[in-house]
Amino acid sequence: MSRALYTAAPPRTVWESINPLRMIGELSETRYWMYLLLLPSALLITAVVLYPTLYGFQMSFREMRLNRPDVGTDWVFFKHYIRMVNDPIFWLSLRNTAIWVTSSIALEFLIGLTAALALNRNLPGTKLLAVLILLPYFLPNVVAGHMWGLMLDPRLGVINDLLMRVGLLDGYKAWFADPKTAMAAAIIVESWHSFPFFTLLIMAGLKGIPADLYKAADIDGAGPLAQLRLITLPMLKTIIAAAVILRVIGLVNSPDLLLILTSGGPGRSTQVLSLYAFQMAYKDFNFGYAGALSVVMFVLLMGFAWIYVRLSKVNED
Template sequence: MEFSSRIDLDRRSGGRWAALNPLTWLGELSETRYWMYLLLLPSAAMLVAVVLYPTLYGFDLSFRQYRLTRPDLGTGYVGLMHYKRILTDAVFWLSLYNTMIWVTLSIVLEFLLGLLAALALHRNLPGTRVFAVMILLPFFLPNVVAGHMWSLMLDSRMGVINDVLVNIGLLDSYKAWFVSPVTAMGTAIIVEAWHSFPFFTLLILAGLKGIPQDLYKAAQIDGASGFSQLRLITLPMLKTVIAAAVILRVIGLVNSPDLLLILTGGGPGRSTQVLSLYAFQTAYRDFNFGYGGALAVVMFLILMIFAWAYIRISKVNRD
């Protein structure tokens, strides 16, 4: 009698412990519709910690007085003071203009070089694989490495590019490319295009692989030239890929001041001063994090407006 009662007690205790067992609880939860939310919870937490919180903190910082060189001013809220200052800041408007020049010319040059390289690689001619590796090499280099490498190659005293141009007669003497306001921006754009055009090459090449070859065969039968096939078939079929690549590169160019920081530092004068470099120098050279945060927020809004407008114009969302 005592033995049987002990067995019943153990069964009841085992049932209670099973209900409290985390594995049992998870097993029961996996049979409900709440299981997917539990699986998404780690990713959502990472997204909040890595993306949402820093973004909101940056917006909050733009409304504060936060100058490490003036601790007497405190860190309180100042409302729209920084944004009002932006409206009358001549350096901001010059940086905005330089950013438009920097982004537009870089994107055009990168797209043209990327398109030519992708079309060449798509033909699968002998030596294509070696050529593909050579094209991708610049993209593998960090911006810091590429910037210092080109800075040495374009050096006005011992740069190899100056030496070649002088020897072939294109220059009379060595030229300081990043000292003159006339050549500084153009030279930096060429360096940026050399470094980043493989990004367009990869995306366009992937898009070319998805175009049906029957379209080109039909066009050849109708007597369409190679340029007509490019204009009427290739580019329209690559519209989605090109739009995505342009948006990503614009975001990258606007947000990355490292190459210009290495090559020119925003000079000479302010001829190569762009918004990202101005925000970076305001925050980490002048230690004015409040105003630097406001500049970053303005850049964020400009990029959001650009992305929305470009998608609407290209009608990608209707395809």
């Protein structure tokens, strides 16, 4: 009976039934086409993101030392996490991460907002200036780090020379060798590198604010600062919230710039959590402990994101 049904379909030549182009064309008319389009990328993301992350979670409960095969890879349950609680370097890194993230974001936001407001006036020449101002964001960490390393060099650095010429410094200063200034110097380099991200997003947000609002405020006699506080910033709230959270993720997760500038030194004055975890894996080959450190980092980040989104939603109501 089923045979009779098949023969009822229009006859096909052999070539037509195996022609790949035709087959894909027919496939694209099925109900599952949208899922098929997603399949390759979903598989890839599963393989390179989800699987490694889960692997990382279970790794944090095991002994895993690449340079010590003799200790094996047994389950050690919460050993690494207990070690962490008693590890002063962990607590120091956590504190440094908080300083690193909040100071960088505050600085990046302030510069980014100022730049966006200035660029948004659309004065002649703005297009060229915008390209120059946005450029640092696209430069590699490695080069950004070395450019500033050269400029902040204790003996050959141009910044020391300039600061001495204008009388702000008495003698050449070793910015990255002094625990008191190393973090501040790194934050300045990071802010130089990433403030254009805020500029980009805020500029996009500014374009969406209706000009009528400002005209009305003008008539009511509100000055530019009042307009900024009462119109611009409230209208930009969502975008600023999104930008801040993306930057927090970026700053917490990537130790690149600090790895290049200071490697966490001098002492441990610029040791942040991501850097500690990376060095634990890359230098000490203690994958279990490194995994536990990154799991804690991940959980803290997720917790932060959750609270932050909740808070910014509450404020909207």
